[in-house]
Amino acid sequence: MHMAEPVIQLKNITKQFPGVLANDDISLEIKKGEVFAIVGENGAGKSTLMKIMYGLYKPTSGDVYIKGEKVQNFKPKTAIDKGIGMVHQHFMLVPSFTIAQNVVLGREIKKNGIFINEKEAIESTKRISEEYGLKVDPKIPVELVSVGVQQRVEILKTLYRGADILILDEPTAVLTPQETEELFVVIRKLVKEMGKTIIIITHKLNEVLAISDRVAVMRAGRLIGVNKTEEVDERILSEMMVGKEVLFDQLSKEDSQGERLIKVEDLKARDKRGFMALNGVSFEVRAGEVLGVAGIEGNGQTELIEAISGMIPVESGNIEILNINTTKLNPYEIRKVGVSHIAEDRMHTGLNTKATIMDNILMGSQHSETFAKKGIHLKQNVVRAFSKKLIQKFDIRTASENVKVENLSGGNMQKVVIAREFSFDSKVLLISQPTRGVDIGAIEFIHEEIIKKRNEGCGIILVSAELDEIFRLSDRIITMYDGKITGEFAAGEIDKSEVGYYMTGNRGRKVNHDEEIKY
Structure with a gap:
């Protein structure tokens, strides 16, 4: 049976980086015409x-066979020549080029050896997009289309180069539920009708169950097991990933909504490029409430948190926190009003990676009477004991409080930020992407801590690209599109697919895909 023919075989693959054994003696086979998922924290x-399969890395030891041939020369050109295409998590497109120019990039048809034959590029793109059911308009510049369309362009690019094995790295990380569904339709078509083989790397288990034929689970560089997808469920996979039972139980939320803590009126602010990122945003948050902000990245959610926390200037409108007008205050003054901020970009704004865990935990409190005599001389033993307590409480995996933050994993860095921000007794918490790049065990812990703060009567604004997280934690949800609020719902009033319509600016109107979509 042709299904069983392996297109990729990995035999005893080990990859050692300085101080890290990234892959530890991995052997697996991927068969022609299957959707093969690889999951892991x-x-x-x-x-x-994946990078070994695509020729970006050479294994320290072990062999790779593509379509029965042993790979001698590890570079992407070898992989592409053998029919492997890779769609990276961060797209490799030229924004100012049209879709057609991006598709043929590097394989352009030259006219008289100089000019790119634009007409030919458009024709090729049209032909291939119709053949594979990936609808695009070849003449539109990439910078004007949605992320979902950009991803289609990446897939078309690999198909144009003749790929019959596609590696998709975290393909749904930036997509709405609708776009994810559309991607899955395309994947099924590529596999069932076109005989392609698709490898998906992801950490979203519900999607693995929805789309794959077989699933491989990795943990700490090792292959834990390969299963037929129909024989596993989310619980089995997450236990394999984490190495212990993970119970995403219902979080116990107490009814405790009290007085208004945050009031935002007609807020306008510009992003770093000078574009209007917030265009008349108004809402309130009460004590004991989590307000979830859902939106596709780049629609003003980041700037909303930055404006409230004083990191970017407000052009017009008003912000009141704990009945104090904070519109014109700087981040330090806003913090003193009683605001904690978990920034989206932990590497640049949340942490000083060159400093120790202890120094990072102290940031913002170094002048308080608790930790410093007369606000100047640090009480070293008090600071050390406090750091140790937080390291234990927040399960930060480290040898000691004196380890530099740059030596921690992403998940542990995030725990340092959360430990610090939650240790201030702030009534208001601004939380952006709290679990980005964090493993399942830590996600559960962080969620519990957020709900604890809510139950203590804090007012919380939560921005997250993970809809599951928004739905799990929020009491109310607002959707943002293009700097405006497009919808507001109590948590139980709406489901994920409906939220997707509001996130694309349709205000609940389902798009008829035959209509022309205005970009």
């Missing part, structure tokens, strides 16, 4: 393994 070694 961050740092499990999934991406390293």
Whole structure:
């Protein structure tokens, strides 16, 4: 039976980086015409393994066979020549080029040896997009289309180069539920009708169950097992990933809504490029409430948190926190009003990676009477004991409080930020992407801590690209599109697919895909 023919065989693959064994003696076979998922927490070694298949890394030891031939020369050109295409998590497109120019990039048809034959590029793109059911308009510049369409362009690019094995790295990380569904339709068509083989790297288990034929689970560089997808469920997979039972139980939320803590009126602010990122945003948050902000990245959610926390200037409108007008205050003054901020970009704004865990935990409290005599001389033993207590409480995996933050994993860095921000007794918490790049065990812990704060009567604004997280934690949800609020719902009033319509600016109107979509 032709299904069983392996198109990729990995035999005893080991990849050693300085101080890290990224892949530890991995052997597996991927068959022609299947959707093969690879799951694992961050740092499990999934991406390293893919990069070996795609020729970006050479294994320290072990062999790779593509379509029965042993790979001698590890570089992407070898992989592409053998029919492997890779769609990276961060797209490799030229924004100012049209879709057609991006599709043929590097394989352009030249006219008289100089000019790119634009007409030919458009024709090729049209032909291939119709053949594979990936609808695009070849003449539109990439910078004007949605992320979902950009991903289609990436897939078309690999198909144009003749790929019959596609590696998709975290393909749904930036997509709405609708776009994810559309991607899955395309994947099924590519496999069932076109006989392609698709490898998906992801950490979203519900999607693995929805789309794959077989699933491999990795943990700490090792292959834990390969199963037929129909024989596993989310619980089995997450236990394999984490190495212990993970119970995403209902979080116990107490009814405790009290007085208004945050009031935002007609807020307008510009992003770093000078574009209007917030265009008349108004809402309130009460004590004991989590307000979830859902939106596709780049629609003003980041700037909303930055404006409230004083990191970017407000052009017009008003912000009141704990009945104090904070519109014109700087981040330090806003913090003193009683605001904690978990920034989206932990590497640049949340942490000083060159400093120790202890120094990072102290940031913002170094002048308080608790930790410093007369606000100047640090009480070293008090600071050390406090750091140790938080390291234990927040399960930060480290040898000691004196380890530099840059030596921690992404998940542990995030725990340092959360430990610090939650240790201030702030009534208001601004939380952006709290579990990005964090493993399943830590996600559960962080969610519990957020709900604890809510139950203590804090007012919380939560921005997250993970809809599951928004639905799990929020009491109310607002959707944002293009700097405006497009919808507001109590948590139980709406489901994920409906939220997707509001996130694309349709205000609940389902798009008829035959209509022309205005970009």
